[in-house]
Amino acid sequence: MYDIIVIGAGISGISFAQKMAPYAKIILIDENEEIPIKTNIFPEHNRPYLDVVSMDDSTIFPRDHIKTLYLGKEESGVINSEEFGDPLGKIVYTDKLLKHLINDFKEKGGKVKFNEMVKRVNRSSEKVEVHTTIGETYSGKVLILATGSRGFEIQKALGFDIPDSYLGIYTHLYGSEAQIDENFDFDYMFHINPNISKNGPFFFNVGEERVLTGYLGNSDESESEIVDKLDRILNNYPYIQSNVTNLKWDRAEFITGRISKHPIDRFSHDRVLVLGEAAGLVTAFFYEGLLSGLVSADAAVRTLRPLFEQGSSFPSSELSAYDKEIKRILLNKYYNNGDACEYVFYDNSPSAIKKIWETYIDLVNDNQKLRRQIWEAYRMYDVENYDTSRDKWAGEKLFEKLPTLSKISLGPKFLKALMKF
Ligand SMILES: Cc1cc2nc3c(=O)[nH]c(=O)nc-3n(C[C@H](O)[C@H](O)[C@H](O)COP(=O)(O)OP(=O)(O)OC[C@H]3O[C@@H](n4cnc5c(N)ncnc54)[C@H](O)[C@@H]3O)c2cc1C
Incomplete structure (x- = not known):
């Protein structure tokens, strides 16, 4: 019997497993044969969530x-x-980052199973039981669903919405x-x-x-x-x-x-937490998902550690502390930017999208205050204190810069977007 079964070896599942390994017996399962190659942007605001990897390691961060x-x-x-x-x-090089974290997880006693797809999960009041396509069954006290956009069937069967x-x-x-x-x-x-x-x-x-x-x-x-x-x-x-x-x-x-976005309403049910992209935790405009994977892993560790110490049976009433943390750190402020930008930039007619994008580019080049705000957003270590009034200001500036005809046609849309802040 494991303490925790983690499904999904992406940033969410691996960083969770690696951080939680000193406190629980964990198995990490992924259907892939190995970690796929990926090259991503990794804003400075992700730094506080790395513990065993240095962002100065140029083999991982080239x-x-x-x-x-x-x-x-x-x-x-x-x-x-x-x-x-x-x-x-x-x-x-995300693959190298993940491999480094997996090695650390293994050194701390964690078990990893690649090439094994989870096809079914049974949950009782005592445990969760995970069945894989090669006929294995694993039992655990808690299940972490970190399945990205590929595990929706399991997610639904366990009572979660899908993004x-x-x-x-x-x-x-x-x-x-x-x-x-x-x-x-x-x-x-x-x-x-x-x-x-x-x-x-x-x-x-x-x-x-x-x-x-x-x-x-x-x-x-x-x-x-x-x-x-x-x-x-x-x-x-x-x-x-x-x-x-x-x-x-x-x-x-x-x-x-x-690729998912638009977070689901609940991230925990009895004995189960859902992390990262599986929960729709990807920003709606830039599709930034690594930060949310790291944040949700960290919040899950902080929720589960005391519960293991207390010998909890992991009811949703105790796991809901995790939901509160995700809302506090990501959704209450930081995600508003993506929601408003998505609404203005994407959810629009092709000609309006083009006009807004051209005008935004002009604004970026003309306005040093906006450029500084963007630079600061990449670098702030406390995204929970993200200042949404800056986005409101940027939205107003963008609207001011639109040609008069676009102002008339896009006015109601901008008004609605600005009300999101
Ligand atoms: C092309 C692209 C570029 C991106 N660029 C960036 C970027 O530059 N910066 C950034 O911050 N974000 C970026 N994102 C978003 C970010 O990469 C993802 O949101 C994030 O990596 C998701 O991590 P995750 O661990 O939640 O899910 P995933 O990385 O998707 O991991 C889920 C894992 O679960 C496994 N799995 C699923 N179901 C099962 C099952 N039933 N049994 C066993 N295993 C299962 C899958 O094989 C997978 O390995 C990008 C996304 C895409 C698609």
């Missing part, structure tokens, strides 16, 4: 995130941290370090074009010898359509051709999958 580019068709917006001081954060999820696609581009330096004068690019996706960005996350690219947020295209579209973008989209010159990619390695 470069500083100094410059963000908001790509536009005529002009692009630039946030350059050098204008204000330290970098916005790091670029992370909204959208189709996304990504792949790595490979080249020499020198070629990548030549092609990119930024570390992260974010681009909105409703012809690519109506509900998410096209992006580049730039590592040393590999670059992650793709787009998120599709709801009305099939997998084969988004594969064809990414291929067309990489081969023909004029605004990024200088970035992909002499880099290699393989269409057969394009990865499609769902």
